[in-house]
Amino acid sequence: MATAPTTPLRTTAGNLCLGSAPDSWGIWFPEDEHQVAYTRFLDELAEAGYQWLELGPYGYLPTDPQRLKEELDARGLKVCGGTAFGALHRPGAWDETLIGVRQVAALATAAGAHHLILIPAMYRDEKSGAFTESPELTAEQWAGFGKAADRLGKVLLDEYDVRLVIHPHADSHIQTQPEIERLLNESDSRYTNLCLDTGHVAYGGGDNLDLIRRFGERVGYVHIKQMDPEILAQVAIEDLSFGEAVRRGVCVSPPAGVPDPADVIAELARLDAELFVVVEQDLYPCAPDVPLPIAVRTREHLAGCGLSAARRPASTR
Template sequence: MLNVKIGSAPISWDVLYFGGSKTSGLTFAQMLDGIAAAGYQGTEISTNGFFPAEPDQLRAELAQRNLKAASSYVALPLGQEGGLESILERVQSVAALLAYFSVSEIIIAGDTTPKRLEVAGSVAADGSDGWTDDEWQRAAKTLEAVATLCKERFNLKTVFHHHTGTYVETPAEVARIMDMTDPELVGLCLDTGHYHYGGGDVVEATRQYADRIWYLHIKDVWPQKLEQVRRERIHMRQAWAMDIFAELGRGAVDFPAFFNLLRTQGYQGWMIVEQDSVGRSQRDPGWSPVESARQSRDYIRDVLQV
């Protein structure tokens, strides 16, 4: 049996990590009630205005439902020239909150960009859609600076989250950022859905980055919808509006093989179900985030026995 903790990300409940944006109509308390009722052990938290601003209140709300804070997702302009001081200030405020909750990892990703949102799922293999060499160098140095700050000041490990619509989406891009960063400083938040969307084999990535995977986001992908996205070169925001992500076990990701490999490797840590459901409440009035979350949780229990 794996020693893992199973959490649910707010975006699975149609709540974005930035700006407190939500279209679900759910209150914070209703979301936490649903996460607990669906059988999860925790959730990712944010300083986005949707979560209580006072850490003590947030702690009490989580404890009332026997839930834990898992981590926070921070998207940064990693490849830009200049601005490191403001980046570190932004990270520091989130890291301080995570340290208050004795969290182990902070999730860092690159910002989405208009160019990459347009080609998400269809990124050119020759690198022409990517960063320049100078931008890659800046991104790696910025990521290591963030990781050093988080480690030395807050005792946090930094995990990098590859993401569609950013400059680190494809397997080659994930490999490059991993190769360019210190494995003692920067781990990987492997996201099964985004890795598959970016053209990768999730099982192979799990094998390749066994020592770097310190945190997991797990989601499934509807294969027919992804095929359409690639064929028609559909913008990432439009793909999200197509509800391209599926409950676990219903899509293209080979979760039995993935879970078996994690078991063999002895993975320990958080496994966050993150079924991006932006705006789904308005598109599909019959959609129940609680039932969706419960389906994925039941699947993990059936296949992984946790």
């Protein structure tokens, strides 16, 4: 878990610090014709009242640390984490995974962040929905998953002072609650912890509140989002890919959808840990004028639930 902060962070929910992510602006790829320019994203993020952000897909924001710093400083923004994909179940992909993770970790560290959110490799293509590998891991693949996560987490902690948090994700091998629990039970809390993504947990049929209550000491970071139950039913009936579910609008703004963010915030507020809670509403693809009003309404709703986006220095590590 994260080390104890030296300067207490205080928001309305005293241990939680609100941020947002490029995903909430429909950003899934470093470059894509459906995405807004990064300068517009940064401008609108600040306009919407957020201070903290994730880096998003590597290459979308500037990868030169000095240029990134200038862009962020000009808008009063700070980085809370970086995001990478990794195929920890495939030993032959270790070198490729490590190269990508190191790139993100180096940029995150240069920007003052101490978290790397690792999304397991997806077994369906994000755009086409085609299966690229089996949705089930073999016993041998499971046996190595936690060990590979710990190996990666140790590299990040020792070399970058960055904490690894694994992000459950639809169409990945860490999606359902049993899969999440198995990963946590077969990994070391010194090196591997959980990015609790409330929407993806709901997508996989899990119980966010139960996970917080039973594995609270392993929650190192949070993505807060809601899913539309009607579209979740379509996913199950029609075997939809996550990309198709997003296009149908499975990700919704509060107070719509599940889980109820007020319940999640209340449960997180009981933990003895200071956490970034990052809004991540999947909107790809979306019209350029869609994200900003949603970001404002979401921030206002979460403030009503006790989660503030007040611009305060954070000691969350």
